[in-house]
Amino acid sequence: MYHNSTNRFCRVLATLERNPQVRRMEQYTQHKGNSTLHHCHNVAVTSFRMAQRLGWRIDESAIARGALLHDFHLYTREKRDWKHLFRHPRLALRNAEQLFSLSKKEKNIITSHMWPLTVLAVPRSKEALLVMLADKYCALREMRGHRRF
Numbered sequence: 784m785y786h787n788s789t790n791r792f793c794r795v796l797a798t799l800e801r802n803p804q805v806r807r808m809e810q811y812t813q814h815k816g817n818s819t820l821h822h823c824h825n826v827a828v829t830s831f832r833m834a835q836r837l838g839w840r841i842d843e844s845a846i847a848r849g850a851l852l853h854d855f856h857l858y859t860r861e862k863r864d865w866k867h868l869f870r871h872p873r874l875a876l877r878n879a880e881q882l883f884s885l886s887k888k889e890k891n892i893i894t895s896h897m898w899p900l901t902v903l904a905v906p907r908s909k910e911a912l913l914v915m916l917a918d919k920y921c922a923l924r925e926m927r928g929h930r931r932f
């Protein structure tokens with residue numbers, strides 16, 4: 784059984800969540816009025832908990848950064864059409880890259896989170912796989928009215 788460092792995960796997540804540019808996600812709604820920042824926080828925490836539950840050794844920093852920035856596209860739900868589903872991971876990556884220097888793994892976490900919809904953007908690590916699954920799980924829970932996990 785592997786034990787990831789909860790401290791490291793929380794520290795990286797908290798640092799990112801204090802960044803004023805990242806906090807802009809608070810202004811945009813995601814599911815049922817939940818802000819995008821809350822959604823990304825939920826996905827980060829859920830992915831980390833899944834890793835703990837499965838006993839998977841993961842990179843705590845990469846999963847926190849990739850998950851928190853996976854929907855960093857900065858526009859409201861009302862402005863979205865079907866193309867949004869396919870395009871927003873790349874847009875999130877572009878915004879994230881303007882602020883941070885991201886590892887290859889972190890970039891793939893962001894771009895592959897809509898897989899299998901984005902057929903070619905395949906999750907290439909345990910971290911990306913967990914974020915891709917946690918995103919769907921959190922979206923469903925948030926649509927049912929759950930806010931922050």
Ligand SMILES: [Fe+2]
Pocket residue numbers: 853854871872896897
């Ligand atoms: Fe997304």
Ligand SMILES: [Fe+2]
Pocket residue numbers: 822826853854918
């Ligand atoms: Fe998402």
